[in-house]
Amino acid sequence: GAGVSQSPRYKVAKRGQDVALRCDPISGHVSLFWYQQALGQGPEFLTYFQNEAQLDKSGLPSDRFFAERPEGSVSTLKIQRTQQEDSAVYLCASSATGTRVERGLRREQFFGPGTRLTVL
Amino acid sequence: AQSVSQHNHHVILSEAASLELGCNYSYGGTVNLFWYVQYPGQHLQLLLKYFSGDPLVKGIKGFEAEFIKSKFSFNLRKPSVQWSDTAEYFCAAVRHNTDKLIFGTGTRLQVFP
Numbered sequence: 001g002a003g004v005s006q007s008p009r010y011k012v013a014k015r016g017q018d019v020a021l022r023c024d025p026i027s028g029h030v031s032l033f034w035y036q037q038a039l040g041q042g043p044e045f046l047t048y049f050q051n052e053a054q055l056d057k058s059g060l061p062s063d064r065f066f067a068e069r070p071e072g073s074v075s076t077l078k079i080q081r082t083q084q085e086d087s088a089v090y091l092c093a094s095s096a097t098g099t100r101v102e103r104g105l106r107r108e109q110f111f112g113p114g115t116r117l118t119v120l
Numbered sequence: 121a122q123s124v125s126q127h128n129h130h131v132i133l134s135e136a137a138s139l140e141l142g143c144n145y146s147y148g149g150t151v152n153l154f155w156y157v158q159y160p161g162q163h164l165q166l167l168l169k170y171f172s173g174d175p176l177v178k179g180i181k182g183f184e185a186e187f188i189k190s191k192f193s194f195n196l197r198k199p200s201v202q203w204s205d206t207a208e209y210f211c212a213a214v215r216h217n218t219d220k221l222i223f224g225t226g227t228r229l230q231v232f233p
Contacts, residue, residue: 091163095219112163
């Protein structure tokens with residue numbers, strides 16, 4: 001596709017509900033990233049995939065957060081039993097890099113519009 | 121801890137004024153540096169990036185940034201701002217052997233005609 005797309009753009013959940021956020025990366029992009037952006041803050045890293053492999057999930061704030069990318073393209077970020085502190089914009093980004101050789105040359109991450117999650 | 125600091129949280133300028141937004145990072149090794157911009161209602165877009173070579177980097181829309189290794193800085197500059205530059209600006213860094221971006225808290229720029 002022309003860019004990274006995310007759905008839904010807005011999600012309102014009651015505390016305790018499960019939510020699933022979808023990311024469609026740029027076609028052919030190997031790497032996919034999830035970030036969380038709280039109000040008034042910069043994005044914070046959550047997790048990273050290279051193809052279908054989740055290589056880094058050090059930023060996931062709790063075991064209620066789970067991400068997958070089963071076929072190496074579309075990714076889903078799932079949040080179980082949502083809490084008010086989960087309210088934020090969830091950003092997805094993709095990049096063409098996938099190997100150490102390529103990293104220095106093409107490391108730009110392209111961001112989607114984000115999903116604004118509000119937990120009541 | 122690895123971090124990126126942006127000192128200016130909110131900057132207000134008149135059109136044609138010069139702009140400089142500060143950015144400092146805390147890594148000691150090789151680092152790649154970026155400035156992203158988020159216009160109202162739009163997604164994050166890359167303004168410019170530094171990987172290696174010439175420390176003065178030119179980006180889109182007349183922006184530039186200078187990497188000063190001794191000061192751990194990567195300040196963003198524009199000689200003459202326009203109303204359309206009103207946006208939030210984020211500095212970010214990636215360590216050479218990782219892939220995750222570490223962002224600063226952002227600077228909100230308002231330009232008045």
